[in-house]
Amino acid sequence: MSDSVYLEDLAVGQTFSNGPVELTAEAIKAFATQFDPQPFHMDEKAAEASFFKELAASGWHTAALTMRLLVTGGPRLAWGHIGAGGEVRWPRPAYAGDWLTLHGEIIEIAPSRSKPDRGIVRVRLVTRNQRDELVQELVARVLVPRRPASP
Amino acid sequence: MSDSVYLEDLAVGQTFSNGPVELTAEAIKAFATQFDPQPFHMDEKAAEASFFKELAASGWHTAALTMRLLVTGGPRLAWGHIGAGGEVRWPRPAYAGDWLTLHGEIIEIAPSRSKPDRGIVRVRLVTRNQRDELVQELVARVLVPRRPASP
Numbered sequence: 001m002s003d004s005v006y007l008e009d010l011a012v013g014q015t016f017s018n019g020p021v022e023l024t025a026e027a028i029k030a031f032a033t034q035f036d037p038q039p040f041h042m043d044e045k046a047a048e049a050s051f052f053k054e055l056a057a058s059g060w061h062t063a064a065l066t067m068r069l070l071v072t073g074g075p076r077l078a079w080g081h082i083g084a085g086g087e088v089r090w091p092r093p094a095y096a097g098d099w100l101t102l103h104g105e106i107i108e109i110a111p112s113r114s115k116p117d118r119g120i121v122r123v124r125l126v127t128r129n130q131r132d133e134l135v136q137e138l139v140a141r142v143l144v145p146r147r148p149a150s151p
Numbered sequence: 152m153s154d155s156v157y158l159e160d161l162a163v164g165q166t167f168s169n170g171p172v173e174l175t176a177e178a179i180k181a182f183a184t185q186f187d188p189q190p191f192h193m194d195e196k197a198a199e200a201s202f203f204k205e206l207a208a209s210g211w212h213t214a215a216l217t218m219r220l221l222v223t224g225g226p227r228l229a230w231g232h233i234g235a236g237g238e239v240r241w242p243r244p245a246y247a248g249d250w251l252t253l254h255g256e257i258i259e260i261a262p263s264r265s266k267p268d269r270g271i272v273r274v275r276l277v278t279r280n281q282r283d284e285l286v287q288e289l290v291a292r293v294l295v296p297r298r299p300a301s302p
Contacts, residue, residue, distance in 0.1 A: 031215075034215075034219070035215035035216065035218055035219045036215070036218050036219065036222055036232075037219070037222055037223070038222055038231045038232065039231075040231060050230070050231070051230050051231070051233055051294070058215075058218065059234050059236075060211065060214055060215045060218050063211055063214065064182075064185070064186035064187070064209075064211045064215065065186065067186055067187050067209065067211050068185070068186045068187065068188070071187055071188055071189055072188070079201070079202050080189045080190075080191060080201070080202070081187075081189065082202055083210050083241060084240060084241060085210075085238070085239050085240030085241055086238070086239060086240075087236070087237070087238045087239075088236050088237060088238075088239065089235060089236030089237075090234065090235060090236055143202070
């Protein structure tokens with residue numbers, strides 16, 4: 001796609017994909033040490049004794065990797081990918097050694113009622129592991145500018 | 152609180168707080184380089200020319216820092232903080248030099264209908280900057296075990 005995608009260039013049902021990207025044990029531990037310092041995200045032995053049974057990534061790590069896949073493989077929006085929020089769920093953990101793939105689909109395009117220069121696009125971002133199992137579903141609201149009028 | 156908080160130990164309306172924690176320009180750039188490589192999260196000049204006008208953190212960075220504040224300052228749940236998902240919104244960005252504080256409140260406690268050993272707790276996690284402005288609101292669903300029956 002072009003480098004300046006505006007609201008008018010998007011269509012409901014439009015899809016994109018990116019990945020896979022590897023989730024290493026080292027990356028899981030590094031993320032968790034900084035942002036989610038719970039033993040089952042930082043140590044294999046502690047993970048075995050936990051709810052997870054093996055080293056699992058913080059859900060926020062899965063979300064952050066998904067963002068990387070979106071930014072590097074999604075539509076090249078004119079303002080960039082600026083999220084207003086969304087609904088996230090993690091039906092199963094992502095584990096050390098998993099390879100994650102993103103599939104995105106635009107599900108709604110709504111011009112703003114109060115701000116004529118932009119709209120909100122709802123996009124479903126599905127992150128799966130190498131066994132095609134869902135590790136994250138995110139329905140995100142993204143700010144997208146309308147195409148400026150010609151001068 | 153004790154080190155092993157079970158579902159029965161929690162109450163709707165219970166609150167907790169943690170922070171503030173500083174959001175530095177270096178941390179914003181490091182997170183973005185790894186997970187949200189957009190110029191306005193990695194470079195002050197690019198940020199000035201962007202929607203944000205100054206160096207702003209990725210929303211996922213704000214979420215990750217919020218998780219750190221929850222894990223280090225929230226209830227010490229018996230299984231740890233294991234999120235099933237949630238709804239997040241970012242009404243305004245967090246900027247370089249901001250100091251972020253977390254306020255949490257338990258808003259719902261629901262024993263699982265299918266799994267008698269656990270329940271789902273809904274918690275509202277509000278992240279504010281040093282001007283008391285809301286930078287993130289997250290309503291998270293957290294898996295919490297029920298207290299095991301005495302032997």
